[in-house]
Amino acid sequence: xxxxxxxxxAIAAEPASAKPATAPAxxxxxxxxxxxxxxxxAETKATxxxxxxxxxxxxxxxxxxxxxxxxGKATGPTLVWRGDxxxxxxxxxxxxxxxxxxxxxxxxxxxxxTISGIDAVQQGTADLAGSxxxxxxxxxxxxxxxxxPVAWDGLVMITSPANPVTNLSLKDIWRAYYGRADNWKxxxxxxxxxxxxxxxxxxxxxxxALRWLIFRNGDQRVAVPRVYLNTAKLEEAIAxxxxxxxxxxLSNTAGNPKLRLLNVEGVVPSTASVRSGSYPLYxxxxxxxxxxxxxxxxxxxxxxxxxxxxxxxxxIKRQLVPYAEGLALKDGDEARLALIESKVNETPLxxxxxxxxxxxxxxxxxxxxxxxxxEASESRSKRAAAKKAKADAKADPKADAAATAGGG
Numbered sequence: 001x002x003x004x005x006x007x008x009x010a011i012a013a014e015p016a017s018a019k020p021a022t023a024p025a026x027x028x029x030x031x032x033x034x035x036x037x038x039x040x041x042a043e044t045k046a047t048x049x050x051x052x053x054x055x056x057x058x059x060x061x062x063x064x065x066x067x068x069x070x071x072g073k074a075t076g077p078t079l080v081w082r083g084d085x086x087x088x089x090x091x092x093x094x095x096x097x098x099x100x101x102x103x104x105x106x107x108x109x110x111x112x113x114t115i116s117g118i119d120a121v122q123q124g125t126a127d128l129a130g131s132x133x134x135x136x137x138x139x140x141x142x143x144x145x146x147x148x149p150v151a152w153d154g155l156v157m158i159t160s161p162a163n164p165v166t167n168l169s170l171k172d173i174w175r176a177y178y179g180r181a182d183n184w185k186x187x188x189x190x191x192x193x194x195x196x197x198x199x200x201x202x203x204x205x206x207x208x209a210l211r212w213l214i215f216r217n218g219d220q221r222v223a224v225p226r227v228y229l230n231t232a233k234l235e236e237a238i239a240x241x242x243x244x245x246x247x248x249x250l251s252n253t254a255g256n257p258k259l260r261l262l263n264v265e266g267v268v269p270s271t272a273s274v275r276s277g278s279y280p281l282y283x284x285x286x287x288x289x290x291x292x293x294x295x296x297x298x299x300x301x302x303x304x305x306x307x308x309x310x311x312x313x314x315x316i317k318r319q320l321v322p323y324a325e326g327l328a329l330k331d332g333d334e335a336r337l338a339l340i341e342s343k344v345n346e347t348p349l350x351x352x353x354x355x356x357x358x359x360x361x362x363x364x365x366x367x368x369x370x371x372x373x374x375e376a377s378e379s380r381s382k383r384a385a386a387k388k389a390k391a392d393a394k395a396d397p398k399a400d401a402a403a404t405a406g407g408g
Contacts, residue, residue, distance in 0.1 A: 076105040077298050083117035083130030084205050085230035087285065090153065090251030091318045092130055098314060099305060105298065113230065114205040121145055121288050127295040128302070129288040132205030132249070133218060139203075146291055149284035150306050152321040152329060154250030154274045155210050156281070157262040158235065162242040165189040167263040170280065170343040174214050176245060179223030184243065197234055197246040200227040209283040210247045213340055235259060250274065254319045265343070275321045277329050280340055285320065338372075 081092065088111035096107040110126075117129030122145050134147045157168055165187050168176075175181035176194055185191045199207050208218040228234040231248045238244040239258035250269050253259050261269050264281055273279035289299045305311055312322040321329075329336075 076103070077295055078106045078108055079127040079295055079298055079302065080108050080110070080120075080125070081117075081128050081130065082110045082112065082120040082126040083288075084114040084132065085111050085232050086132060086206050086249050086252055087111075087130030089232065090249055091151070091285075091315060091320055094318065095306070095311065095314055098310065099302060102310065103301075103305065105302070107302070113201070114208075115141075115201065115203055118142055118145055118288055121290055121293075124290070124293065127289065127293055128299045130205075131286045131288055132283055133203070133208040133212075134284070134286060136203060136208075136218070138219075144290060144292075145288050147286040147288050148303055149323050150287050150303060151285040151315050151323050152274055152282050152326040153285050154269045154271075154279055154282050154319070155206065155213070155247055156250050156253055156269045157245065157264065158238050158248055158253055158259045159245050159262060160239060160242045161258070161260045163189060163244075163260060165262065166260070167266055169265055170214065170340055173210075173264070174344045177211075177214065177220075177222040177224070190242075192243045194245055195226065195241055195243045196222075196224045197226045197228060197237055197244055198222065198224040199231060199234055200229060206231055206247055206249060210281065213281060213283075213337070214344065216337075216341070251319045271316065271319050271321060274329075275326060277332055277336065280336060282329060284323065 081096070083092070088109055092107075092109060092111075096109060100106050107128075114129075114131050114133065117126065118131060119141050120126035121129045122141055122143075129145075131147065132153065135142050135145065157173060159165065163184065165184055168187060172181065172187055175186075176196060181187070182194055183191065184194055202208060202211065202219040202221070211220040211222070212218040214220075226237075228237060231252060234246050235248055235253065235256070235258075238246055248259075250261075250271070253261055254270075263269070264279065267273050267279045269279050269281070274282045287299070287303055289296060293299070306315070307322065307324060312325070315322050
């Protein structure tokens with residue numbers, strides 16, 4: 001009934017269109033019979049009704065649907081992130097967009113450097129920062145800042161695809177950074193100078209992480225004549241220089257045809273080799289915050305969200321290993337550091353002294369370190385006893401000879 005009553009006004013509005021059709025017919029013939037004349041108006045009305053019935057129902061405007069909030073529009077607080085270019089490009093750009101879509105919380109990114117991000121968090125001008133290194137105890141500016149690991153990334157040595165070298169040993173990296181190797185032919189390449197490059201400032205997260213592993217000192221001075229503002233600029237320079245060599249991250253360089261990612265100790269840098277620990281140059285990725293920040297709870301919500309399936313899928317897509325999925329890497333870190341120490345010092349891994357020295361630097365009180373020290377002490381005792389026995393053996397012939405000479 002509602003539909004019928006809605007159509008009625010439209011039908012009543014049409015008679016004006018029917019009148020011109022009947023008027024000419026009446027003027028052409030005066031012999032028209034009344035019955036016929038009477039029938040024509042009826043036919044005209046029927047035709048008009050039929051036409052109206054087939055006319056689109058647009059005569060009544062459709063009701064507009066209620067407006068819905070724009071998808072992904074932030075409704076919560078806006079968080080401010082600062083940090084290094086490597087973290088921003090590697091994963092934060094994509095994750096923050098995803099977080100805003102899912103949780104309606106916007107994160108404003110300002111990428112510049114590791115120190116600028118950490119200092120901004122400490123000063124309260126940023127809510128969170130990205131870093132590839134942990135707290136540096138020699139900087140008072142970092143006091144009060146908490147570093148929470150959220151993923152694992154690979155540190156990759158990069159060169160130009162025009163460079164034929166495909167692999168470096170840990171010792172090669174040590175020698176190149178120390179200036180002990182200055183020509184690619186020493187690594188099996190062309191007779192061409194090695195142009196070492198780095199990010200300015202040894203406290204950059206990427207540089208710090210690599211130097212900690214290779215030199216056991218994150219701010220180690222190295223023989224690098226050319227420095228760049230960030231890893232993005234460094235990668236651009238490497239791509240244009242067949243003699244260039246530097247470090248970046250797997251999350252930023254994987255799949256880049258303008259760069260060659262060098263194997264280390266014969267192991268290809270990849271998410272799989274980082275996850276398994278077979279690739280030795282991996283490092284935690286951190287988010288830094290202040291526990292007493294007004295938005296600390298919101299930052300922790302974001303960190304917790306990074307452990308959800310959708311966030312972990314994005315991390316993996318960006319060539320990172322979610323932190324919780326790489327806890328075995330943390331457990332095996334002492335053995336890894338001992339391996340690197342032994343390779344850099346050209347000492348076999350089985351050498352107890354090298355193992356004990358490496359473990360003492362990173363975990364001086366752990367049971368594994370104490371066991372290694374005991375083995376090293378026992379090994380030293382055995383070597384000392386062997387040395388003494390050898391010396392005694394050499395001394396006996398001399399004594400016999402002296403005695404013989406004295407008796408003659």
